[in-house]
């Protein structure tokens with residue numbers, strides 16, 4: 001059974017009598033333990049799509065299944081419970097400014113009624129995992145962007161979710177900090193065996209960390225598959241454009257090592273060759 005299954009999902013927004021189709025007939029599946037990327041230009045519908053996975057956005061048409069459960073069939077209460085299995089991190093970190101680091105990480109546990117001492121012990125474990133033990137009592141305003149995102153990751157993991165949704169988790173960060181956060185996500189993926197869905201507009205994030213990718217363009221899914229295969233032989237204009245955004249060295253010569261390791265490199269007629 002797939003961890004996430006989206007079937008014929010469409011989402012329309014109506015503003016001032018005008019209807020905008022943000023997502024059109026999207027179907028995709030994410031298997032257990034995958035790191036799955038969703039990439040597209042600004043306004044393509046990526047955030048709307050990821051917010052549909054925890055039903056913060058309710059589909060206009062189609063269904064979303066998480067572990068085989070149709071989220072549309074759940075009551076509000078059941079949905080809140082289900083959401084605990086789905087952690088989420090955001091581009092702007094979304095930390096509570098008036099709470100310190102440990103207070104932020106404990107927050108999702110407190111609202112589910114976990115005892116304070118138990119919540120603190122769990123938060124300290126997570127602080128070790130994200131390498132921020134020394135910042136327990138710092139406030140968000142005293143942290144760098146990378147540190148804030150580490151706190152947000154720890155908070156997202158507090159309820160022991162089996163799925164982690166990352167919406168542009170690194171786009172506010174410089175390249176070096178981006179690399180460090182992606183390495184942390186890889187480590188979490190390995191240690192916890194969690195399924196990760198990453199939304200990004202940067203192809204470099206996809207090639208660095210994802211095994212599978214879906215390309216969204218104008219609310220439609222235009223291409224989906226193994227990262228290595230799409231990189232080697234993109235079929236859509238959107239994929240070609242995204243690949244062309246990569247640094248020339250990677251694009252012209254060879255795919256990143258991480259992609260090569262995961263996929264035996266192929267080259268054949270009509271495919272891009274990397275020598």
Ligand SMILES: Nc1ncnc2c1ncn2[C@@H]1O[C@H](COP(=O)(O)OP(=O)(O)OP(=O)(O)O)[C@@H](O)[C@H]1O
Pocket residue numbers: 013014015020022040041042043044045046047048049201
């Ligand atoms: N609540 C809303 N009401 C009306 N329109 C919306 C709403 N949310 C999103 N949209 C529209 O839906 C389209 C897709 O938006 P979305 O935020 O999903 O794009 P995105 O791919 O995440 O873009 P970005 O890369 O800039 O974050 C946009 O045209 C946006 O204006």
Ligand SMILES: [Mg+2]
Pocket residue numbers: 046047048168
């Ligand atoms: Mg977005």
